[in-house]
Amino acid sequence: VKTDNFYNTLLDQVLRGKLSVGSPDFCKWxxxxxxxEERFNEELVLMAKEIETAERLDxxxxxxxxxxxxxxxxxxxxxxxxxxxxxxxxxxxxxGGVAFFWDTDEPVPQTVxxxxxxxxxxxxxxxxxxxxxQVLLNRRDSLKQVEGGIDIIFENGCKQKYRTAAxxxxxxxxxxxxxxxxLTLSDGTKVWMNALSTLRxxxxxxxxxxxxxxxxxxxxxxxxxxxxxFYVILDSMKIEVLGTSFNINxxxxxxxxxxxxxxxxxxxxxxxxxYDLLPDRQLRMNRLTKEVDIRSVKSVDYTLWKNGRYVFKGxxxxxxVKVLKRWYGxxxxxxxxxxEDMVFTGVVDKxxxxxxxxxRLSVTSKVECEKAGQKIWIRKK
Amino acid sequence: MKSREEFEFxxxxxxxxxxxxxxxxxxxxxxxxxxxxxxxxxxxxxxxRKAVRxxxxxxxxxxxxxxxxxxxxxxxxxRFEGIPDSIAAPVDIHKEMDRMDMRLKxxxxxxxxxxxxxxxxxxxxxxGYSYEEVALRYNLSVNTVKVQVxxxxxxxxxxxxxxxxxxxxxxxxxxxxxxxxxx
Numbered sequence: 222v223k224t225d226n227f228y229n230t231l232l233d234q235v236l237r238g239k240l241s242v243g244s245p246d247f248c249k250w251x252x253x254x255x256x257x258e259e260r261f262n263e264e265l266v267l268m269a270k271e272i273e274t275a276e277r278l279d280x281x282x283x284x285x286x287x288x289x290x291x292x293x294x295x296x297x298x299x300x301x302x303x304x305x306x307x308x309x310x311x312x313x314x315x316x317g318g319v320a321f322f323w324d325t326d327e328p329v330p331q332t333v334x335x336x337x338x339x340x341x342x343x344x345x346x347x348x349x350x351x352x353x354x355q356v357l358l359n360r361r362d363s364l365k366q367v368e369g370g371i372d373i374i375f376e377n378g379c380k381q382k383y384r385t386a387a388x389x390x391x392x393x394x395x396x397x398x399x400x401x402x403x404l405t406l407s408d409g410t411k412v413w414m415n416a417l418s419t420l421r422x423x424x425x426x427x428x429x430x431x432x433x434x435x436x437x438x439x440x441x442x443x444x445x446x447x448x449x450x451f452y453v454i455l456d457s458m459k460i461e462v463l464g465t466s467f468n469i470n471x472x473x474x475x476x477x478x479x480x481x482x483x484x485x486x487x488x489x490x491x492x493x494x495x496y497d498l499l500p501d502r503q504l505r506m507n508r509l510t511k512e513v514d515i516r517s518v519k520s521v522d523y524t525l526w527k528n529g530r531y532v533f534k535g536x537x538x539x540x541x542v543k544v545l546k547r548w549y550g551x552x553x554x555x556x557x558x559x560x561e562d563m564v565f566t567g568v569v570d571k572x573x574x575x576x577x578x579x580x581r582l583s584v585t586s587k588v589e590c591e592k593a594g595q596k597i598w599i600r601k602k
Numbered sequence: 603m604k605s606r607e608e609f610e611f612x613x614x615x616x617x618x619x620x621x622x623x624x625x626x627x628x629x630x631x632x633x634x635x636x637x638x639x640x641x642x643x644x645x646x647x648x649x650x651r652k653a654v655r656x657x658x659x660x661x662x663x664x665x666x667x668x669x670x671x672x673x674x675x676x677x678x679x680x681r682f683e684g685i686p687d688s689i690a691a692p693v694d695i696h697k698e699m700d701r702m703d704m705r706l707k708x709x710x711x712x713x714x715x716x717x718x719x720x721x722x723x724x725x726x727x728x729x730g731y732s733y734e735e736v737a738l739r740y741n742l743s744v745n746t747v748k749v750q751v752x753x754x755x756x757x758x759x760x761x762x763x764x765x766x767x768x769x770x771x772x773x774x775x776x777x778x779x780x781x782x783x784x785x
Contacts, residue, residue, distance in 0.1 A: 238703030243763025275620040
């Protein structure tokens with residue numbers, strides 16, 4: 222008597238291509254019961270799904286990614302080799318030198334502001350202390366945070382102290398037009414803020430989590446700390462981070478929120494749903510309809526603003542001028558609504574005057590720009 | 603200009619990428635993560651190209667590597683999501699590898715189905731739509747859909763049993779001579 226196990230192996234052998242479907246043994250098994258036939262059909266469906274999975278794969282894109290990865294790794298290996306040589310040189314210099322530089326002072330957690338951009342006009346950053354007091358900051362001021370209080374050291378060296386109420390209170394930083402800068406929070410997280418953006422951060426982070434509130438455009442390089450997850454709270458989304466770099470574009474006067482991941486992994490909570498994001502993926506949410514989509518992007522296109530450049534790749538003019546308005550504070554007026562849909566590709570250097578963009582647009586397209594006060598008119602040539 | 607090595611690498615990539623992807627998806631059950639695993643595997647393969655031998659065990663080497671990479675990916679995702687680590691269901695690598703012949707035969711058999719019959723089979727069985735949805739989509743009665751699906755299974759079985767040995771022979775021939783894309 223043939224056991225059930227034997228038939229299992231018969232089916233198994235067929236699926237492994239070792240026995241033909243038409244072989245008498247297998248046909249006999251198939252016709253024995255309706256159940257057997259259904260089991261075979263289920264296996265066929267499973268296999269058909271595997272075929273479908275294989276066909277879904279974008280082989281060309283994957284190959285491109287692999288070549289990119291190979292090139293990046295080449296560079297990494299070269300750097301690693303240089304570092305090895307550097308390490309040897311250090312060893313030769315001797316341990317004495319290391320001891321000389323050894324710093325025994327325990328570091329005070331501090332928030333450090335820095336900017337490599339020259340000040341344009343009178344655009345100063347505003348720091349709002351927990352009591353509501355507003356302080357205008359210069360770019361080279363550094364904020365030194367001590368527990369429960371804050372020291373602001375000005376560029377010229379005169380020191381001024383602002384004491385804050387409780388450890389759980391929050392400071393708010395606001396950037397004006399035409400101003401971007403970078404700060405390092407007390408946990409080591411680096412934040413780049415673009416123009417017209419806001420960051421609310423605690424005077425001291427709590428022991429179990431790090432939470433900041435943001436709006437506008439920000440790029441974050443979150444310091445790894447597996448014991449304290451990092452949360453960024455936007456007006457209609459919460460982002461959970463575990464040590465990663467990513468870009469947020471969430472201006473409140475815009476309908477969309479864009480979160481672009483460069484490295485690591487983040488998780489977004491929006492409208493009672495959870496989205497996990499992989500590198501080079503962008504999550505977009507429409508504030509009004511709450512619609513969310515995730516697409517593949519080149520993340521560098523979305524983070525170059527922090528290096529002083531805006532990159533536009535085939536974007537409609539109405540979106541381009543929105544970005545420029547936030548930087549230059551200049552309003553664009555379209556003579557005809559169809560100009561809004563004109564596609565613009567190019568790079569705008571943040572240090573350039575707006576005139577450079579206007580000139581470039583006039584030369585390369587069918588429209589003409591005219592500057593009148595704080596407005597730029599776009600009309601037909 | 604492509605180097606000879608790069609040319610060989612691309613050939614191997616195209617030959618194995620889809621089946622390795624299917625295998626990774628089977629373990630991870632997440633398309634994007636599986637894609638990452640396959641991508642990392644081929645990047646590593648490029649750097650190990652001098653050490654890896656392209657003999658009969660190469661395919662099983664690929665499968666084993668993908669298996670371990672996939673388990674690692676699963677583990678790090680669990681850690682990220684705070685789910686305690688558990689033991690993954692054991693996978694018989696050779697059993698998975700052997701499915702290729704049958705998969706190719708089935709693919710040909712599905713393509714030989716009459717147009718309408720194939721569409722209905724794919725929507726109802728592969729894409730997982732309910733009979734009602736399929737009926738609505740093609741403007742048919744639910745009963746007609748059921749009839750078409752069982753017709754599809756009947757034809758598939760016939761096709762699979764009739765020219766089985768011939769295709770099997772062709773596959774092996776193809777494998778040796780051209781190293782073509784398996785799908």
